[in-house]
Amino acid sequence: MTATVETSSPSPAGVTTARLQTVSLTGGRGSTTAFRDVDLALAPGKVLALLGPNGAGKTTMLLTLAGLLAPQSGNILVDGAKLRGGRPAAANRAGIVLVPDNRSLFVSLSVEENLRVAARRGGPKPRDMLASFPALEKRWKLAAGALSGGEQQMLAMARALIQQPRVLLVDELSLGLAPLIVEGLFESVRAIAADHGCSVILVEQYAKLAMAAADEVVVLARGRIALSGSSSELADQVDRLENLYFDSADTANN
Numbered sequence: 001m002t003a004t005v006e007t008s009s010p011s012p013a014g015v016t017t018a019r020l021q022t023v024s025l026t027g028g029r030g031s032t033t034a035f036r037d038v039d040l041a042l043a044p045g046k047v048l049a050l051l052g053p054n055g056a057g058k059t060t061m062l063l064t065l066a067g068l069l070a071p072q073s074g075n076i077l078v079d080g081a082k083l084r085g086g087r088p089a090a091a092n093r094a095g096i097v098l099v100p101d102n103r104s105l106f107v108s109l110s111v112e113e114n115l116r117v118a119a120r121r122g123g124p125k126p127r128d129m130l131a132s133f134p135a136l137e138k139r140w141k142l143a144a145g146a147l148s149g150g151e152q153q154m155l156a157m158a159r160a161l162i163q164q165p166r167v168l169l170v171d172e173l174s175l176g177l178a179p180l181i182v183e184g185l186f187e188s189v190r191a192i193a194a195d196h197g198c199s200v201i202l203v204e205q206y207a208k209l210a211m212a213a214a215d216e217v218v219v220l221a222r223g224r225i226a227l228s229g230s231s232s233e234l235a236d237q238v239d240r241l242e243n244l245y246f247d248s249a250d251t252a253n254n
């Protein structure tokens with residue numbers, strides 16, 4: 001089944017332009033397909049939770065959007081412009097920034113240095129990131145490797161934000177963190193989306209937490225969109241969502 005999340009709003013000219021759009025996007029590794037025929041349209045400032053069980057294809061989809069894997073077919077568009085798939089530098093120039101699940105920080109560099117490395121000429125300065133992540137100020141000169149898990153995730157998010165993303169892709173923000181810390185980070189994500197007009201895709205295992213932070217929800221199961229809609233619509237369907245998780249696990253175990 002292919003479903004489309006239509007969250008883009010009409011421009012003044014009446015033409016709908018999504019910040020991020022995928023058209024029949026299919027991808028995987030080598031000749032193995034991990035997700036297929038995914039159609040998404042996400043408006044500026046909106047947060048999409050991409051949910052699903054282990055192995056559903058979520059991470060593979062983020063890597064494809066970020067240009068780290070070439071699509072097997074279909075298209076990716078940012079503000080209506082088609083991307084050449086499989087080109088991470090081109091995806092980054094188009095405004096796509098990925099926060100991977102391992103956070104990929106330079107652990108021996110300080111907080112400030114991690115931000116300075118990512119800063120763009122003429123763009124925001126490292127200290128400007130403190131408006132979104134004030135807790136980093138007292139850690140400013142510490143090595144990233146000495147930070148707590150939650151602080152490292154803040155730094156990873158700040159390092160993405162300093163690149164002025166149009167599309168922010170966040171893989172498993174909650175990994176290894178306490179729920180209270182995760183809630184705070186999700187609040188930061190919502191503020192970033194609203195203040196900077198960037199569209200965000202949150203890949204998460206923890207459906208309820210992510211749904212609370214998101215405007216839209218897509219559930220991938222076995223590589224296909226199994227359920228999609230606004231988070232308020234799907235909040236009533238958590239049971240159905242959990243069944244999708246169990247159905248996939250049954251299939252994987254058979």
Ligand SMILES: Nc1ncnc2c1ncn2[C@@H]1O[C@H](COP(=O)(O)OP(=O)(O)OP(=O)(O)O)[C@@H](O)[C@H]1O
Nearest residue numbers: 029033034052053054055056057058059060061205
């Ligand atoms: N490095 C890899 N090499 C080959 N196959 C992989 C690799 N990583 C994942 N896969 C396979 O690709 C498919 C999709 O995995 P993917 O990691 O995208 O799923 P996911 O929904 O992100 O799940 P998880 O939360 O477990 O990461 C799975 O069948 C998985 O076994």
